[in-house]
Amino acid sequence: MRFIYSLLVLGLLLSTEAIAQKNLLRGKVTDENNLPIQGASVLLGGTVRGVQTDLEGKYELKDFPAGEYKLVISLVGFGTLEKGFSIGEKETKTLDIILQEEEFQLAEFRVSASRGILSQSNMPEVSDFQINAGKKNEVIKLAEINANLAMNNSRQIFGRTPGISIWENDGSGIQLGVASRGLSPNRSWEFNVRMNGYDITPDPMGYPEAYFTPPMEVVEEIQIIRGASSLQYGPQFGGLMNFVLRKPDKSTRFTAESLNTFGSNGLFSSFNYVGGTEGKWNYTAYYQKRRGDGWRENGFFNTDHAHVEVNYAASNRLKLGYEMTYMTTETQQPGGLTDAQFEENSQQSSRSRNWFNTPWFIPSLSAEYLISPNTKLSWKAFGTFAERNSVGFMRPINQEDDFGNRQVDRDFYTTYGSELRLQHNYELFSQEQTLMSGLRYFNGTIDRKQLGTGTTESDMDFSVADGDYRRKLDYNNINFAAFAENVFRFNENLLFTAGLRLENIQSNMEGQLNVSNGTPQLLNPETRSRTFALLGLGAEYHLGKNTEFYSNFSQAYRPVLISDLTPPATTDVIDQNLQDARGYNFDFGYRGKIGTYFNFDVSYFFLNYDNRIGTIAQANPDGSIYNFRTNLGRSVSQGFEGYVEFDPITAFFESSRFGYLHLFASVALVDATYRDFEVTSVSNGEITVRNLEGNQVENAPKRINRFGATYSLGKFSMTWQLSDIGEAFSDASNTVTPNAAATVGLIPAYQVQDLSASWKVWKQHTLKAGVNNLTDERYFTRRAGGYPGPGIMPADGRTFYFTLGLKF
Incomplete structure (x- = not known):
């Protein structure tokens, strides 16, 4: 019932918002060959507002106060572009953008860009409310992995992450048991386990650790920072494991x-x-x-x-x-x-x-x-x-x-x-x-x-x-x-x-x-x-x-x-x-x-x-x-x-x-x-x-x-x-x-x-x-x-x- 009620409230709020739109900024982002760029980030500089371009490279930003702004457009593999504009109350404005390709720097995003295989990368030096510089870290991109995500198959998901030991006794995929560097995989309790940046464990120190693992089909990435995460997240020897x-x-x-x-x-x-x-x-x-x-x-x-x-x-x-x-x-x-x-037979069981x-x-x-x-x-x-x-x-x-x-x-x-x-x-x-x-x-x-x-x-x-x-x-x-x-x-x-x-x-x-x-x-x-x-x-x-x-x-x-x-x-x-x-x-x-x-x-x-x-x-x-x-x-x-x-x-x-x-x-x-x-x-x-x-x-x-x-x-x-x-x-x-x-x-x-x-x-x-x-x-x-x-x-x-x- 909680879930259904939340969806009803969400529908009501969206319906109300659709009636009260104030202004509109729209446009299209293309490359130098006039081909549409999908997934580019389009942000209003100095604000929390932002969208992404769709399959046709189009974007829309609605209902923000009139004034002077700077539009910031970026995508991995392209140069970041900033374009100033002004918009009035209830005005509709069109801004088309052309992004130029350039070799991206390691400090911005580390990834093997070859032909779209992006399953393993590293975190940028500084991301939103995180300092990752100098730390051993990995980012596992779930959408780029060929794996049995429906069953949260751990050895496939962590296949490119060195040193991860796994307890493979839970074929249901309900509970994750992983560790690194000689630590115990028991319920992943040597990691500070989080989801979207907040703790999901029943104890502040993580012992016992979470009996909960989100479905990997909805996980966009898994961020892992080894022991050096202890300053920002928690003092566990294993470090941070954050399901985003x-x-x-x-x-x-x-x-x-x-x-x-x-x-x-x-x-x-x-x-x-x-x-x-x-x-x-x-x-x-x-x-x-x-x-x-x-x-x-x-x-x-x-x-x-x-x-x-x-x-x-x-x-x-x-x-x-x-x-x-x-x-x-x-x-x-x-x-x-x-x-x-x-x-004799590893499939047998004497406990029914x-x-x-x-x-x-x-x-x-x-x-x-x-x-x-x-x-x-x-x-x-x-x-x-x-x-x-x-x-x-x-x-x-x-x-x-x-x-x-x-x-x-x-x-x-x-x-x-x-x-x-x-x-x-x-x-x-x-x-x-x-x-x-x-x-x-x-x-x-x-x-x-x-x-x-x-x-x-x-x-x-x-x-x-x-x-x-x-x-x-x-x-x-x-x-x-x-x-x-x-x-x-x-x-x-x-x-x-x-x-x-x-x-x-x-x-x-x-x-x-x-x-x-x-x-x-x-x-x-x-x-x-x-x-x-x-x-x-x-x-x-x-x-x-x-x-x-x-x-x-x-x-x-x-x-x-x-x-x-x-x-x-x-x-x-x-x-x-x-x-x-x-x-x-x-x-x-x-x-x-x-x-x-x-x-x-x-x-x-x-x-x-x-x-x-x-x-x-x-x-x-x-x-x-x-x-x-x-x-x-x-x-x-x-x-x-x-x-x-x-x-x-x-x-x-x-x-x-x-x-x-x-x-x-x-x-x-x-x-x-x-x-x-x-x-x-x-x-x-x-x-x-x-x-x-x-x-x-x-x-x-x-x-x-x-x-x-x-x-x-x-x-x-x-x-x-x-x-x-x-x-x-x-x-x-x-x-x-x-x-x-x-x-x-x-x-x-x-x-x-x-x-x-x-x-x-x-x-x-x-x-x-x-x-x-x-x-x-x-x-x-x-x-x-x-x-x-x-x-x-x-x-x-x-x-x-x-x-x-x-x-x-």
Whole structure:
């Protein structure tokens, strides 16, 4: 109902606006050969008003005050043109524009422009309320990727992004699990995950991370900034991952699109989108329905996604916006497998009664104000109102389901926050400098109810037999942050960045851990508050217009988590001086392009992760033994990340009527090891101490390589990709031989291939098809200790898909 109501309100507002138009600027943008230019940006300089040219190169700007203006027209590959004009009240004026082609500079936009393959690029030095200079970053252009976007296929989407490790155990595409540089992919929680620049997580520090991932069919691009993002966004070691949704179409009043996908195992996905611009208003909305039986036995998913965005130019200086996103899921989880079961048949399942559900509602308000031509302000307010619900038989996978009462676990998330950013440009050393500063407030509350006695049925039923839970915990995390970062340009080739972030975290926990013999076991209420600063430095040196060296150093931290403060048993002890994990990221790289046929980014990284938290056994004076959770050690990840893309046809022949071939390689060599980490074991009442120094960090393959080729001819293109991933350990002790429950043991190396193609039929229709896991490789990337396992979580075998796209 919320979604339908928003669309009705939107229609009313647009109808009202159409009656009240004041004036009109129209025209056509062409190149030097008088051919229309589609997608050019047409802006009123010094205002928030702007549109894009349509298929015929035409544009219209309506309802803005009479006065003197400067029209700014730009498009990648063409020179930016500024043209002054004046307009009176209720006047209609025509301005036709001719843009001249020119070689664009690396600082403005980095992309392999060869024959329209634009799937991987880098962020500009400064974009709206972002400083990206000196930072290792990537921009993934989803519209340019041949991939199974209906299923959010991660290894295809991140295929050209070096060093991204992926947990491939969720074939439904509902939840994304990715990481880089030896960090854990668990729910992508080492990244600061955002959508359109605001947080979508149920906790201000991202632990737990989002159970929500937007449909990739509506994502325009994914922005990734490695650890150096900690100053502007959040202190996570992994950096920033921001999903930028498709913006309202600024070239037309109304456009609609429908993508309908059919595939293996009963897959059906229908994605439907509308958007447009009318006067001061622009809008967009989508709805996606996706369901299927899953590749394994006892697998099923049924998801609904809806989103509305409305923006209004209240004046030439002020733009207001509202967004609302809703998701609901119904997922049957096949559970884990033992190693013997996996070898016998990786599609089998011994869990038929496990279900998972995540209703997710994210509202957001925004405002952007131009204080002056050199200074602008951005404000975002956002919230997350969500749940995480599971029911199932959760004992070790080597125990048969007794079909008794299932376990019910539920989390209720209430999060709200606000972020204010100021961007100011000024002149120093005869160069334009940029200062970015901001304030952030984030309040997240988690009401956790676990160990409930569920039904003996097999459906998705989260009711509890006695209406109560044995574990009832309340968590609250409040985060205040302030940051400032500046770009210092000394000349056209050299720049430095420097910044500081101040953080304050307040954590509160209380509740009931369990019930023993009818007696509640209550936790001592825990309150922690700490304040600290993070420092960041960076640099770029341009070798001409098209290549550059870059480097950065940025501090990071991972706060004491709610799970760290929750003892498994009341006899366990939490260190009262338990500290947040601290560390830093360092990058040094070289990136750019040669002509229009070669694009590259190669770099060395070093990630220091100190004060890692663990549990050791200790003895009381009476000889009894208890578990003590404290800061135990340090790990270091270092290695090489490289990405190259090469178009040999353009390089040697410049043009070809037989099509073009793009070859790419994304390579990462990662050495993630413990430098110092103490562990203990107990045998016959005796404590044995050892150190994991030299062990490989768990879930950190040393080799993450992806290679591919894209062939394009006219409106047809096809991409083949090979993922070559090295072995990894599932625990810090580097256990090779798996245990009976399959929760620890080696995760073998694997290779998997994907083949996808697309064909744009006329201007309104698109056909896409592909085969994922072309050779039907049987592999797994994760051994789960709990939900959705326990045990081995197999990746999907060979699947097929076909998509029909219609645009109106």
